[in-house]
Amino acid sequence: MADTPQIVPTLIFDCDGVIADTEQFGHLPAFNQTFEEFGVPVQWTVDEYAQKVLIGGGKERMRSILTDELSQQLGLTSEDAKDEAILAWHKRKTAIYTELVDKGVMPARPGIFRVVQEAHLAGWGLAVAYTALEPEVRAVLTHAVGVGLAAMFSIFASDMVLAKKPAPDIYLLILDDLGLEPGEAIVVEDSANGLRAAVGAGLRTVVTISGFSRGEDLTGASLVVSSLGDPGEDDEPAKVLDNPFGIELGSAVTLQTFRQILDLPGPASPLG
Known part of the structure; x- marks a missing residue:
């Protein structure tokens, strides 16, 4: 047998x-730097980000900021425009985050x-x-x-x-x-x-x-x-x-x- x-x-x-x-020392600063580079008037504090981490996925966290008012301000007047912006933001955020990892800050x-x-x-x-x-x-x-x-x-x-x-x-x-x-x-x-x-x-x-x-x-x-x-x-x-x-x-x-x-x-x- x-x-x-x-x-x-x-x-x-x-x-x-x-x-x-990685969240506080990698993702949070990477999100904030990305918003700054793209002219998005959002800078999450640690306390604010503690709520954002309850949302699964980085692109989804970014989408959560797009109120009707902010979308209009940024000229994102259609869902396609929002999707395109989020993809660009997230690609840049990933690059910033990877740079932070390589620097050994996490x-x-x-x-x-x-x-x-x-x-x-x-x-x-x-x-x-x-x-x-x-x-x-x-x-x-x-x-x-x-x-x-x-x-x-x-x-x-x-x-x-x-x-x-x-x-x-x-x-x-x-x-x-x-x-x-x-x-x-x-x-x-x-x-x-x-x-x-x-x-x-x-x-x-x-x-x-x-x-x-x-x-x-x-x-x-x-x-x-x-x-x-x-x-x-x-x-x-x-x-x-x-x-x-x-x-x-x-x-x-x-x-x-x-x-x-x-x-x-x-x-x-x-x-x-």
């Missing part, structure tokens, strides 16, 4: 706020390199579920984990699906494309929207909160921590914020932590 093939799990990461703290979050390296050496799959363009996430990944490990990732952008997070579409696409069952993958997210998307696809999820997700309802996560943590004496440990299943955890989330979570029951039902 042939042996049952061993399941090779896959770790799926969100990018912004998970791999690096360091990797604690534990990212360590966990990715552990997973790769153990033969696990690696993927990213991202809400923007591939050049952006490639730049973030390369800076965070190096060229070699970055090349190991399968990248899935939300533009590949009809509905963005909190809809589960991007995670359903990943499962289908990689030929995975929900019990063969685990997600690392940083926000309620991302958590809802993952749980809606039946995926177990670890949440590493970021500056823009503090105070959100993270019900449904298998584990909520301040970060994945690094166990070195001078490094940042992972602080447990919610541990509904009593998972054993030291100063860092490790591959063994993820193995424990994969042994847990999956989400009972999609979140609303």
Whole structure:
């Protein structure tokens, strides 16, 4: 009798706020510089942007500023004109953002390199579920984990699906494309929207909160921590914020932590 093939799990990461703290130090200044260059009289504050991040997708965030009054002021009097402007703005914003990544102003979050390296050496799959363009996430990944490990990732952008997070579409696409069952993958997210998307696809999820997700309802996560943590004496440990299943955890989330979570029951039902 042939042996049952061993399941090779896959770790799926969100990018912004998970791999690096990109929202405040990357996306926000890139949006604002783009608006300035195009003569758009909008400059988001940190507090204002905290509301904008609830909107999935950069182009969608840009579209949210186009009130009737501002559209008239900018001469965008048709939907085609608005679409064309947003595409131009977003292309420039992506270039600015990538330049900021290359300058190293957005360091990797604690534990990212360590966990990715552990997973790769153990033969696990690696993927990213991202809400923007591939050049952006490639730049973030390369800076965070190096060229070699970055090349190991399968990248899935939300533009590949009809509905963005909190809809589960991007995670359903990943499962289908990689030929995975929900019990063969685990997600690392940083926000309620991302958590809802993952749980809606039946995926177990670890949440590493970021500056823009503090105070959100993270019900449904298998584990909520301040970060994945690094166990070195001078490094940042992972602080447990919610541990509904009593998972054993030291100063860092490790591959063994993820193995424990994969042994847990999956989400009972999609979140609303």
